[in-house]
Structure formats: structure tokens, C-alpha cells
Amino acid sequence: MTYKPLLISFEEAALLREDLGKDTLMGKALARDIEKLEAYMAEVGIEVPGHGEGGGYEHNRHKQNYIHMDIAGRLFLITENQAYRDYIRNLLVAYAKVYPSLELNVSLDSNHPGRIFHQTLNENMWMLYASCAYSCIHHTLNDEERKLIENDLFQIMADMFVDTYAHDFDIIHNHGLWAVAGVGICGYAIQNQALVDKALYGLKGDSVSGGFLAQLSQLFSPDGYYMEGPYYHRFSLRPIHLFAEAIERRQPEVGIFAHKDSVIKTTTYAVMSTAFPDGTLPALNDSSKTMDINDEGVLIGTSACFGRYDEDANLLAMAAHQQDVWVHISGKKLSDAVAKEASIPAFNWGSLFVTDGPNGDKGGLTILRHRDTNNEDTMALLWFGQHGSDHQYHSALDHGHYDGLHLSVFNKGQEALHDYGFGRWVNIEPKFGGRYIPENKSYCKQTIAHNTVVVDRKTQNEFNTALAESRYGELHFFKTDNAEFQGMSGIVREYYQGVDMQRSVLVAKVDGIENPLVIDLYRLITEDEHEYDFPVHHKGQIIRTDFDYDANTSLKAMGPDNGYQHLWQLAQGKVQNGSLVSWLHGNAYYSLVSSATNGGEVIFARTGANDPDFNLRSEPAFVLRQKGKSHLFANVLETHGYFNESIEASVDARGKVASVEALGMDAVASVVRLHLIDGQALTFAVSNQTAGKQDEAHSVTFNGEAYSWEGPYAQL
Template sequence: MSYQPLLLNFDEAAELRKELGKDSLLGHALARDIKQTDAYMAQVGIEVPGHGEGGGYEHNRHKQNYIHMDLAGRLFLITQESQYRDYIVDMLTAYATVYPTLESNVSRDSNPPGKLFHQTLNENMWMLYASCAYSCIYHTLEESQKRQIEDDLFKHMIEMFVVTYAHDFDIVHNHGLWAVAAVGICGYAINDQASVDKALYGLKLDKVSGGFLAQLDQLFSPDGYYMEGPYYHRFSLRPIYLFAEAIERRQPDLGIYEFNDSVIKTTSYAVFKTAFPDGTLPALNDSSKTISINDEGVIMATSVCYHRYEQTDTLLGMANHQQDVWVHASGKTLSDAVAAADNIKPFNWGSLFVTDGPNGEKGGVSILRHRDEQEDDDKADTMALIWFGQHGSDHQYHSALDHGHYDGLHLSVFNRGHEVLHDYGFGRWVNVEPKFGGRYIPENKSYCKQTVAHNAVTVNQKTQNNFNTALAESKFGEKHFFNADNEKLQGMSGRISGYYDGVNMQRSVILADLPEFEKPLILDIYRIQSEQENQYDLPVHYSGQIIRTDFDYQVESKLKPLGDDNGYQHLWRVGSGKMAHDSSSSLVSWLHDSSYYSLITSAQPDSEVIFARTGANDPDFNLRSEPAFIVRQSGKDHVFASVLETHGYFNESIEASVGARGLVESVTVLGHNDIGTVVELKTTTGNHYHFGISNQAEDQQQSQHSVEFNGEAYTWLGAFAQL
């Protein structure tokens, strides 16, 4: 028999059949899929709904139909039970009967509509998964059945994507990636090589202006990072792996898994490596706060990377965390390896710098990680991340591709199982039709994208690059330094220039594991250069309850927004306090879950700390109510020096609290100039720690630095050091 299903040939299906009922990752995945698919087929049957509200019943029914057709296809091959085959035949026939006469749906934005969904992206996904299901039953069909399904359904869909909406087909973007994968997989399924060639090489067949190879060649940085951030990056993994598997099986001579120095592996690892220790993905640009390495695309990638690239302990750790594998031959390889392993340690990708931009020239993401020696789970890990890459949008295309945020030098910190200093993420109601039809809410632009919504300094209560997408796309940050050679003292630094007119910024973070502290300290040195006097706000977004401060503050009796625009209009002013003239720093301490956290920040005579909460000017209750505080200072050239200390333990159920007060007493900027910045930490135990940060160009950082501030000389070697 010459025709084989696209993703799972008959011999592989027979091997997977042996896993039915087994207590293994693959056995559990099969049991879950069987239970889910059987229930859906029994409860819903065959239904082809019409048009409805975005994110509503009709949208979800079409989506569930393609999901369960895809599952049923593989289950038919594995179990050999005819009910799955019959379900797919009946469903595809029902769609083929109505599809040619359907009117286009109504577009809710500038992304063109399909006949089933409000945007062609969803229609691409429907055709991709339906084509995979069709390939699983192709060998059982009569010629008349094939003709109806192919001629009245799939060929109409292909024409829509490559002819009607040809202007979107070759977009090098995650939407374009889904389009080419859908057409390519459908082309393979119905033996239409001409459509496959368009999907592979673009409509011009030049391998450059569009097509899957161009997507793989142009979409990612040399380190595999995707400009829109991990949320859209993990979304791209599904079409990549589904199409790549089909290509490898139908056209193995292309060597798709080795293409462009194995870019499929590289870009998968870029997603893996950005994950927090609990598996969630950081919210860079438009991002959900709940997406993690348990996402379908990441599970596919983990299985295939282990099967086709390298069999490492780190991938075993990821699979053990996911407790899932792809129902596929690669999933069996990984499932067998997990079952055979004696001791699987939690995954740990270590500290790293990932470049952004097609040539790695547009900044990137720096990550520092530390794992406690005495513990071995995600709560033992401390992770700090700075983002300073390119803006995650492309204004040339429709608004559906505008996912960039304005937060160069954003900082996130993860510790003891939580994101301690966190990013808000996107503002979107996914598939909740009364809340803006599943689309991005207006507050996504008016708050979530704004600089103040992130842990990055705002200047004069404005947003970086004047909230102008085209302007922001012309800017990008640059790595200042990155060094993780010494696990006890790691450092990273990035720079942005001109994001505010006449203002340059440099943010340096040191992860310092010092003997007297429970967890590594996060030392954050934020240097600002300007010839003009400005107001500088350092927002800190946290979770939990304020426990104490070392300054007096007043709680507002009547709430008012912090400002009129640039995101400040969505922040209630809850309270505030000003530092005494003799204060060298300010301390804010809070409790989250079972841990205490204290942020101690250098102060000056006009320093103010403002306590805030999201929710102002939010008539539809779209925003989550979350706390933040803002350290407000002013000046020309200026430095915020902060230390985040994790300390103590709290347990309400047994009424226990220990270590509620941290050891860091004060943080002082002793001085800063073009050579370096020196910061002093004092502890309640009487210890003094000094740190030096190089402010010089990269080619001068490794030399000796000598500075003198207030009559004291400080010397160190390298980009940063404990003095």
C-alpha cells in the first residue's frame, strides 16, 4: 500500500497499539485521548454550525470538531476501531456538503475572515488538523468519497488561502507559518504536490519571499528567539512540527530537520530555555500568564527533539514535568526513556543570553539562574530575566500582528515557586464571547502595553517611544555584559538608547549567593543618563500583602487615578510616603504564599513611594486587580539601586512565622560615572558589601576599573565584581 498517513505510518501505529492500557506517559496520553474523543463523539455527534459571535458557541464547535477529528484519526490507526474512522468520514462529508455555498464570516479586525471563522488563522488550523485526520482514513475511502471531500472542501480552502488571500499567504510571521503548514499538509493529504510546493517555497517558488523554508530562515534569531515573545513562539511550534514531520515522511530528501543548521531544534530550545522553573513561560510582549511547557506545541517539540536530535537528561526532566508526550512515534521514544530512567532531576537550562533579531543584532533576553545545593525542585531555583530585544510587532501588516509591548529593560524575578516581580501579560478574553469576543480588550493598549505596566523606569510618566509602533520597531536594545561563570556571583546588563528623547538607560542585575542569606540576593542597578531634569518612576509589580515599610506613609481616603494617560489612568493611587531627608534607602516588605520578600531601594531627599492598584478607568472590569508600588525620584543622571531579598517562612495553618524581617538594612549608591557604578549594602548583622558595575563599552569591560567617590577609591577587574 503506497499511501501512508502523514504523521503516523501503519507500522508505527502497530507499535503504539502495544501501549494501550500501560502505566506509562504514552499509555496515559492514549487513555486520556480515548476518553475525551469517545465522550465528544457521543455527546455532540456530527454538527456543522453556522456563523456566530467571536469566541462563541459556533467558533468553539468548529474548533472542537477539528481537534477531535485529529484525535480520532490517530486513534483509528492505533486501536483499529471503526467508530473513529466513521466519525471522521461523516464529519468531513458534512462540511464538504455545505462549504462551497457558505458566505464569508464577518471579520472583527483587519485580519481577513474565513467561511467558518472570523479570521483565516483559525481556518488554517481547521484545515491542517482535518487534513491530518483525512490522511489517517484515506486508504479506507471509496473514490466518490474522496472526490466529495477533496473537491468540495479541501480544494476550496486551498484556493481561499493561496488565491483569494494570496497577500497574506507569504507573510513571514506566525500567521503565515500556519497558512503554509496548512496548505502543505493538505496538499500532501490529497496528493496535490503543486500546493505543497507553494507551501514550501512561496507563491513565487523562490524560497525567499514566502513559504515554509523562508519562514524557518527568516522568522527566528540565530539563537532561535522569536520577536513576538514566548507566547506566540510556542504557538508556532505546532505548525512547524506537524509540517516538518509530514515533509520528512513525504520528501525526506529535503532534510527538513537539518535545514538551516537544525533551526527547528534551535528555535524549540529557545522556548524551552526561557521557561521559569515551574514551567510557565515569561510574559514578554502579548502573552498569557498561564501558558507553560505543558502547551501542546512544546510537548510535540520535547518528544521530537528527544527522538530526532539528542537524548539528554534535561529533556527527560522536561517530559517528567509535563507528564505527557505526543501520541506519535517520537512520543513513544520519550515515554520509554522516562520509564527506564532511575532518577530524573528537574529540568534546568542554566543561565544564558538569547539574541533577538534575524542576525542576532537586536538585543535579546538575559537570564540568570541559581539552584540551591540542598534542594532539588523548582522551589529551589532563583531566576532573574531582563528583556531588551526588538519591538514585537510589524506595522506593515494588519493589526492582528501588533503584539509588541513598550518595556525595554523589563525585569522579572522567579523564586520559591512564584514569579515574584512579574509582568502583567496581555489583556485578552480568550473564547469568552461576552468579553470582547475572545479578542484583545481595549485596555491591552491603554494599560498592558504601556511601560508603567512593566518593571521598567518611566520618564515623566510617559511610555517608551511615544507608544509609536513604527518608531519602536526602529529601536532595539543591546547587551552590555553577561557572565555566569561563577555560580555564586552572576551578572547581566543591557542598554537602551533614545527610547525617551535625550535619555539613555542601562540596567545591570547581579545574582549574589552570599553565605549569610537564605536565598541569593537580586541586586538591580538601573542607571539613567540625561541632560534634562526628569521625573523617574520605577514600578514594582508584585503579589501578596504589604507587611512593613521603614518609612511613614498615608493611605488615601478617596481613590484617584495616578494620571490621565500612558497607563497611569488605570492605576489607583492607594497610598504614598516620602523619605526623610536623612534616609539612604526605602524598604517595602510583603508576604506571598509562605515567603517574605523585601525590596530595599536607594533614596534621595525627594524620594517618594506610591502604592497603587490596577482597576481605575476600567468600566467593564477587564483588568485584574493587582498591587504595585512605584519608587519616584528625579534628576538628570541618576541611579536606582535595589536589592530584592527572599527571607523567612509563614504558615497560617500552624500559626508559624520566622524570619519575617530580612537582613538587608540599606542600599546606597556611593557614586557613578562613565567608568563604573559602586553600590553599598549594609546588613542588620553589621556587614557591609560593595559591588562595582562597569559602565564602559564591552571592549573595555574586562580591564581594571578604578573610581573614586567621596574620597574613597574602588578598584575591580571585569564587568562587575563584589569589592
């Protein structure tokens, strides 16, 4: 059989060549890659550094080498520029000459080291991309060059993964995905089918205990969700799509794109559909706040799904947002489709419930989306899935956060109620070697760092990974048939001993109020007395309150542990029947209007306490504090007005909701009343019944007033 490049054929390269110099997405991608590669080749040339500190020069040079080899491989086939071929050949030969004599690197944590990187994950990535590049120039090399590169580089590298580190090769985990994809693509590149088979079917060959097919079958929920969250999920898309493309081209009989009901499409869509309207990915578990749909994995997935599955309008919208495509025949197909459209609306994946767990039975997340007539998007996300830990892979790599029933809200082009994300200095070697900072555990993972209730100033599930992994939430209701009045609700049980929690969120468009209201009813069920803290993490400047507070001239931390030690207590004020806190963020005003029962307290705080190395970002929060037994936090987030300092404009700085009253709560329902500044009163009810009864008729009486409705929630 004639040797063929792995991911792009000679015929496809000729088609891509047609976009050179064109003002298409593909043309722009090619121009960018050519400029990037030419600059790197001129600046660096052929350099194979030795060992260095994690995240340091040597690490990044090895990384940039494989990135640019991969670019050079495709560009050689497309442009036929011999310099790109020579660059790959010379760099691979340089690596092959030193690789056999390199000792294992020094691991900086619990990960196993490679010969050029501190952890094998990076070496898997190097092998995958370098193998793709090698396949693009294989037909131009002589036998001696092939023998050197294959025997003294790729084969030794692959043997390390399948033999030396065999105990990790079959792990069902995102690191495992990179391992099998790297070995499989390498096997195809050097024509070693035995390596490919190990990568496809696992070391035992059963497609269950390990291998790519097992990864695809076991790693994701039926809705495609990955337990560690979108940040790690998007990282898995690259090896999935690159290996799948190679499999389809070399072994189409495997039917990889149809495997497990087209799980590759399902899991790719699961990442895309959780994105905020500005393209950023929500911070669930350890997550970067800057990660968005321009990530390489999502970019490849957008083009690949358009080429291998459906020509979905949302994929066109994704590409228009990304302003980029994968340099591949699928990317050209998508680029051509975008070029034919006069205008493309912003992507809108709609409201959705995504299950968690391999069988879809370990909770999940719900998202409500509302797009108004001005194409302004509001999105609310409620999280109640399983603990996002890869504890099964290694106890030291627990990426899970303890934040059941966390809520994020996005509108006016920004995250209004936000999550801190992870505490990590990525590839900035002077600051902790690019690793997770100590405050990731002491603050970022703690419940107080999220928008969910903290009981007795403790973290959910006792900050115990094994305990957290044994629990997960459940969907209470999810109803989106009326785009102007949508609702979602989740329940977690025993995350605090003796306390069950139910959170119900309604997104309601109300006449006379410009933006949808986010009505948030957080119910705590217990027979014991507790202190409840409801943290609200926001950005921007506090504008006003409707209660008095005392600012602290001498700062102290809010508490000694469980994340409280990292929050400066800036001010505090007592409240009787409720509270209103308003702030300005960007060009919009936000007001959180809250009920209070038997008085309460509002505490203003900011991160940065007990942080001697200045690792934490300085961000504001305020905490609603209540004491009692079973309790209902009734809150309304109103987005209102417009602010533009450059033209000295401020409109509707004060919202329409004046106060919120919790009328009553029991095992059947919770009922609240919103009082507007014009004297109107709006009454809302949600069902607290389970086992399907939440869809039935409800009737409750609180303080002598009867309320009746049918369904999980209603405006009465």
C-alpha cells in the same frame, strides 16, 4: 506509490498499540485521548454549525471538531476501532456537503475571514488537523467519498488561501506559518504536489519571498528567538513540527530537520529555555500569564526533538514535568526513556543570552538561573530586544509592549517581580468576543505596567510602533562562570529623548543569607532634569515599610494617561536616604530595599481605576519616584523566611539587608553598599564602560574612597 498516513505509519501505530492500558506517559496519553474522544462523539456526534459570533458556540464547535478528528485519526490507526474511522468520514462528508455554498464569515477585526471562521488563521488550523485526520482514513474510503472530500472541501479551502488571499500567504509571520503548514499538509493529504510546492517554496518558488523554508530562515534569530515573545512563539511550534514531520516522511530529500543549522531544534529550545522553573512562560509582549510548557506546541516539540535530534536530559525533565507526550512514535521513544529512569531532576536550562532579530543583532534577553543544594531555583530575566510587533504583517496586529529593560524575578515556586501580560478575554464570547480589551493598549502595553523605569510619566518611544521598531537594546555584559555570583546588563538608548538607560542585575549568593540576592542597578544618563518612576509589580500582602506613609481615604488615579489612569493611588510617603518595602506572597517573604538620592517618594497603587467594565485584574504595585538629572536606582530584592498559616509558623519575616547606599556613579562604574542588620557592609561595583572596556580593569573614586577591580562587576 501506496498511500500512507501523514504523521504515523501503520508499523508505528502497531508499536504505539503496545502502550494501551500501560501506566506509561504514552499509555496515559492514549487513555486520556480515548476518553476525551468517546465523550465528545457521544455528546456532540456529527454537527456542522453555521456562522456565529466570534468566540461563540459555532466557533468553538468548529474548533472542537478538528481537534477531535485529529485525535480520532491517530486512535483509529492505533486501536483499529472502526467507530473512530466512521466519525472522521461522516464529519468530513458533512463539511464537504455544505462548504462550497458557505459565504465568507464576517471579520470582527482586520483579519481576513474564512468560510467557517472569522479569521483565516483558524481556518488554516482546521485544514491542517482535518487533513491529518483524512490521511489516516484515506485507505478506507471509496473513490466517491475521496472525490467529495477532496474536491468540495480541501481543494476549495486551499484555493482560498493560495489564490483569494495570496497577498497574505507569503507573509513571514506566525500566521503565515499556519497558512503554509496547513496548505502543505493538505497538499500531501490529497496528493496535490503543486500545493505542497507553494507551501514549501512560496508562490514565487524562490524560498525567499515566502513559503515554509523562508519562514524558517527569516522568522527567528540565530538563537531561535521569535520577536513577538514566548507566547506567540510556542504557537508557532505546532505548524513547524507537524509540517516538518510530514515533509520528512514524504520528501526526505528536502532535509527539513537539518535546514538552516537545525533551526527547528534551535527555535524549539529557545521557547523551552526561557520558561520559569514552574514551567510557565514569561510574559514578553502580548502574553497570557497562564501559558506554560504544557501547551500543545511545546509538548509536540519536546517529543519531536527527542525523536529527531538529541536525547537531551532536559527533554526527559520536560516530559516528566508535563506528564504527557505527543501521541506519535517520537512520543513513544520519549515515554520509553522516561519509564527507564528511577528519578528525573527538574529541568534546568541554565543561564543564557538569547539574541533577537533575524541576524541576532537587535538586542535580546538574558536569563540568570541559580539552583541551590535544596533544588530551590531562582531566575531573573532582563529584556532588551526589539519591539515585539508584527507591524510588517498588519498595523492593527501590534503585539509589542513598550518595556525595554523590564525585569522579571522568579523564586520560591512563584514569580516575585512579575509582568501583567496581555489584556484579553480568550474564547469567552460574552466578554468582548474573546478579543483584546481596550485596556490592553491603555494599560498593559504601557511602560508603567512593567518593571522598568518611566521617565516623566510617559511611555517609552512615545507609544509609537514605527518609532519603537526602529530601536532595540544592546547587551552590555553577561557573565555566568561563577554560579554563586552571576551578572547581566543591557542598555537602551533614546527610548526617551535625551535619556540613555543601563540596567545591571547581579544574582549573588551571600554567606549567612539563605537565598540569592538580586542586586538591581538601574542607571539613567541625561543632562536634563526629569522625574523618574520605578514601578515594582508584585503579588501578595504588604507586611511592613521602614518609612511613614499616608493612606488615601478618597481614591484617585495616579495620572491622566500613559497607563497611570488605570492605577489607583492608595498611599504615598516621603523617603530620605532610602526605603524598604516588605510583602508576603505564598509561603515566602520578599523585601525590596532601595537607595534614594536627595529624598524621594514611594507610592502604593493598585490596578482598576477608570475600568468601568472590570476588565483589569486587581493587582498591587508600588512606585519609587525620584527627580534629578543622571540618576542611579540601587535596589536589592531579598527573599527570606517562611510562612505557613495552617501551622501558625512565621520564620525570618524580616530580612538580613537593612539598607542600600549608592556610593557613586560615573561613566566608568557604579558602586553600591549593602548594609546588613548585623552590621556587615557588602560593596558591589558594575562597569559602565562600553566597547569591550567593561571586561578590563576599573578604578574609580567616590567621596574620597577608591575602588578597583577587574571585569564587568565585582564584590569589593
